[in-house]
Amino acid sequence: MTGHTLVTGVIGSDTHIVGNRILSMALEDAGYHVVALGALTPSEDFIKAAIETAADAIMVSSLYGQGELDCKGFRDLCIEAGLQDILLYVGGNLVVGKQDWDGVERRFLDMGFDRAFPPGTRTNDVIESLARDFAARAVDAGMADR
Amino acid sequence: MSGPAALLIDFGSTYTKLRAVDLKNRTLLGSGQGPSTVTSDITIGMRTALGDLEEQLGRLPDFRYRLASSSAAGGLKMVTVGLVRELTAEAARFAALGAGARLVDTFAYQLSKRDMARITGHDPDIILLAGGTDGGNSEVIVNNAQTLAASGLTCPIIVAGNRSAADDAEEILKHAGKDVRVTGNVMPALGTLEIEPARAAIRDVFIARIVHAKGLDRAHDFFDALAMPTPVAVLEAARLLSDGPHGRGGLGPLLVVDIGGATTDVYSVASGEPTEGRILQHGLPEPFAKRTVEGDLGMRHNAGEIIEAAGGRDAVAALAGATPAEVDVLLERIAADVERLPEGEGERAFDAALAQCAIRIAVTRHAGTVEIVHTVSGPVAAQRGKDLSPVATVIGTGGALVYGRNASSILSGCRFSEDEPGSLRPRDPALLVDNNYLLYAAGLLAEVEPEAAFDFARASLEPVSEQSVKGGENELRVTSG
Numbered sequence: 001m002t003g004h005t006l007v008t009g010v011i012g013s014d015t016h017i018v019g020n021r022i023l024s025m026a027l028e029d030a031g032y033h034v035v036a037l038g039a040l041t042p043s044e045d046f047i048k049a050a051i052e053t054a055a056d057a058i059m060v061s062s063l064y065g066q067g068e069l070d071c072k073g074f075r076d077l078c079i080e081a082g083l084q085d086i087l088l089y090v091g092g093n094l095v096v097g098k099q100d101w102d103g104v105e106r107r108f109l110d111m112g113f114d115r116a117f118p119p120g121t122r123t124n125d126v127i128e129s130l131a132r133d134f135a136a137r138a139v140d141a142g143m144a145d146r
Numbered sequence: 147m148s149g150p151a152a153l154l155i156d157f158g159s160t161y162t163k164l165r166a167v168d169l170k171n172r173t174l175l176g177s178g179q180g181p182s183t184v185t186s187d188i189t190i191g192m193r194t195a196l197g198d199l200e201e202q203l204g205r206l207p208d209f210r211y212r213l214a215s216s217s218a219a220g221g222l223k224m225v226t227v228g229l230v231r232e233l234t235a236e237a238a239r240f241a242a243l244g245a246g247a248r249l250v251d252t253f254a255y256q257l258s259k260r261d262m263a264r265i266t267g268h269d270p271d272i273i274l275l276a277g278g279t280d281g282g283n284s285e286v287i288v289n290n291a292q293t294l295a296a297s298g299l300t301c302p303i304i305v306a307g308n309r310s311a312a313d314d315a316e317e318i319l320k321h322a323g324k325d326v327r328v329t330g331n332v333m334p335a336l337g338t339l340e341i342e343p344a345r346a347a348i349r350d351v352f353i354a355r356i357v358h359a360k361g362l363d364r365a366h367d368f369f370d371a372l373a374m375p376t377p378v379a380v381l382e383a384a385r386l387l388s389d390g391p392h393g394r395g396g397l398g399p400l401l402v403v404d405i406g407g408a409t410t411d412v413y414s415v416a417s418g419e420p421t422e423g424r425i426l427q428h429g430l431p432e433p434f435a436k437r438t439v440e441g442d443l444g445m446r447h448n449a450g451e452i453i454e455a456a457g458g459r460d461a462v463a464a465l466a467g468a469t470p471a472e473v474d475v476l477l478e479r480i481a482a483d484v485e486r487l488p489e490g491e492g493e494r495a496f497d498a499a500l501a502q503c504a505i506r507i508a509v510t511r512h513a514g515t516v517e518i519v520h521t522v523s524g525p526v527a528a529q530r531g532k533d534l535s536p537v538a539t540v541i542g543t544g545g546a547l548v549y550g551r552n553a554s555s556i557l558s559g560c561r562f563s564e565d566e567p568g569s570l571r572p573r574d575p576a577l578l579v580d581n582n583y584l585l586y587a588a589g590l591l592a593e594v595e596p597e598a599a600f601d602f603a604r605a606s607l608e609p610v611s612e613q614s615v616k617g618g619e620n621e622l623r624v625t626s627g
Contacts, residue, residue, distance in 0.1 A: 005281070005282070013519055013520065013521040013522070014521065014522070015521050015523055015526060016523075033281070035335075035336045037336075039426070040426060040428070040519065040521070040526070040528065048230045048232055048233055049233075049336050051229060051230050051233075051283060052229055052230050052233045052234055052277075052278060052279050052282050052283055052333070052336060053278075053279045053281075053282035053283070053336055054278065054281075054283040054284070054285075055282075064521070064522040064523075065522070066522070
C-alpha cells in the first residue's frame with residue numbers, strides 16, 4: 001500500500017463508467033486506496049467523499065464532452081471545503097470536437113487541476129504521474145518542516 | 147386462566163400501559179393503564195395500571211416474563227455529531243433514530259462554541275460522536291472530542307467514528323472524566339452504513355445508565371427488565387412481523403406508521419433496492435430497518451404545520467368537506483386544548499383529513515424518490531433512498547387511527563399517488579391497524595418468545611383494506627372492516 005487515498009468518479013450527467021472503472025482497478029493494483037464514486041457524480045459528491053476519507057487526490061473523469069462546464073470552479077469548491085492542497089487530476093474526452101490538446105490542457109490547468117490527461121492515456125502514465133506528484137509533495141512537506 | 151403469561155409494560159410520556167399476553171393461546175388477556183408518574187414516583191402510576199389490569203382479569207397471573215420499554219421523562223434525548231452532513235452525520239442520525247432516540251439536534255463538521263452552547267442547552271441523555279471513514283479524516287472527530295471534553299456535559303458519549311481516531315478521541319474524553327465508550331464506525335467505508343454496533347451501544351447505555359438517571363428503576367420490583375426505549379420495541383415488532391420467527395415466513399417488506407399528538411413516526415423494514423435493473427441508486431444507502439420521526443407532523447401539537455405542509459387550508463378543507471373558515475375554527479379549538487378528542491361529525495372528518503395528510507407527508511419523507519436525469523446517452527432513472535413501492539403491508543397505529551372512523555381512508559394516505567410519481571411509496575399494500583396498541587408489546591416479547599410474539603401480533607392487527615395479507619403459513623383473504 002502507498003498509504004494514499006484517491007477518490008475517482010465520472011462527473012456530471014455522464015454515464016460512461018468503463019474507462020473510469022479500469023482506471024480505478026489499475027490504481028488499486030498500484031497500491032492506492034481507491035474510493036470509487038462511479039458514474040453520474042456531482043462535483044459536490046467528490047468533495048464530500050474526499051473530506052470523510054481524508055483523500056490525497058481527486059481523479060475526475062469526463063467522457064461526454066461537457067467536462068469543461070462540469071469542472072468549472074472545481075478547485076474553488078475544494079478551497080471552500082478546506083481541501084485547498086488536494087491533488088486534482090482530470091481526464092477523458094474533455095471537450096467536444098477536435099480541439100488542440102495544448103489549449104484544452106491549458107484551460108483545465110487554469111481551472112486549478114494539477115494535471116489533465118487526453119483521450120487514450122494509459123493507466124501507467126497516470127500511476128507514474130501520481131507517484132511523481134506525491135514524491136514532490138513529500139519533499140515540499142519535508143522542507144516546510146525544517 | 148391457567149397457561150403461562152407475559153406482562154408487557156410501556157412507561158409512556160403520558161400513560162403507563164400494560165398488556166398481558168397468554169403465551170399458549172397467543173392472545174391478549176387484558177390491558178391496564180395508569181398515569182406516567184415518572185417525575186414524582188413511577189411506582190404510583192404502575193400500581194394504578196396493575197389495579198386496572200387486575201380488575202379486568204379478576205386475578206393477576208404469575209407472569210413468566212415482565213418486560214418493559216420506556217419513552218417517559220422526555221424519551222431518550224440524543225444529539226449526534228458527524229463530519230460531512232450527508233455522510234457520517236447522516237449515518238449517525240440513522241443510528242440514533244434506529245436506537246429509538248428522541249433526536250433533538252444534529253451537528254456536522256467542527257463543533258463551534260455556538261454549537262456547544264446549543265448542545266449544553268439540550269441537556270442530552272447521550273451524545274453520539276461520529277466522523278471520518280476508517281482510515282479517513284481523524285482531525286475533526288479528535289477536535290470535536292476535545293471540544294466535548296472541555297464542556298461541562300456529564301452525559302455518556304458514544305464514539306462511533308473513524309477507527310484510526312477512536313483511541314485518541316476516547317483518551318481525550320476519558321482524561322476529562324467523561325463517561326465514554328467506543329463502538330464500530332457508523333460508516334467504516336464511504337457509502338457503507340453500519341449502524342448496528344452503535345445501536346447496540348446506545349441500548350446498553352440506556353439500560354445501564356438512563357433507566358436509573360430517569361428514575362425508572364424505582365419500579366424495578368414490577369419488572370424483570372427494562373429492555374429498550376419504546377420506539378425500539380415497535381421497530382423490533384416490525385422486524386419480527388416482516389421476517390417471521392425463525393424458520394417461518396413473515397409478511398415480507400412492511401411499513402409501520404405511528405401518528406401521534408406531537409410527531410408522526412414511520413418505520414420501514416425493507417431493502418428498498420431499485421425494483422428495476424436499469425435504475426441507478428444514488429446517495430447514501432439506508433438502513434434495512436429504518437425509523438424516521440417527523441417533529442412537525444403532530445395531530446395536536448402542530449396541526450397547523452400539517453395543514454401548511456399539505457398545501458394549505460383550502461386543500462385540507464376540501465378533503466374534510468368543510469369550509470376554510472370552519473377549518474380555522476377547528477384548528478383554534480385544537481390549539482386551545484391539545485388533549486382534545488374529536489366530537490361530532492365535522493371534527494371527526496377534520497381529524498381524519500389531518501391524519502391522512504400527516505401520513506402522506508411523513509411516508510413521502512421516509513420513502514425514496516426516483517427522477518429522470520437526462521444524459522447525452524438518453525434519459526436515466528436515478529433513485530435516492532428506499533423504493534417502498536413493493537411493500538405489501540402497512541400497519542397503522544396512533545389515536546387518530548384507533549379512535550377515529552374510516553381508518554382505511556386515513557391510512558391510505560401512505561399509498562403511491564400518480565400526482566407524485568417520483569415518490570416511491572407503497573403501490574398496493576394491505577392496510578392493518580394496531581387497534582389495541584400492541585406493537586410495543588410484541589416487540590418486547592419478540593426477544594424471549596418470538597413465535598408467540600409473531601402469532602399474537604399477527605392475530606391482533608385488524609385488516610382495514612381489501613388486499614390479502616401475504617405471508618405466514620396461510621394466506622388470509624380479508625374484507626373491509
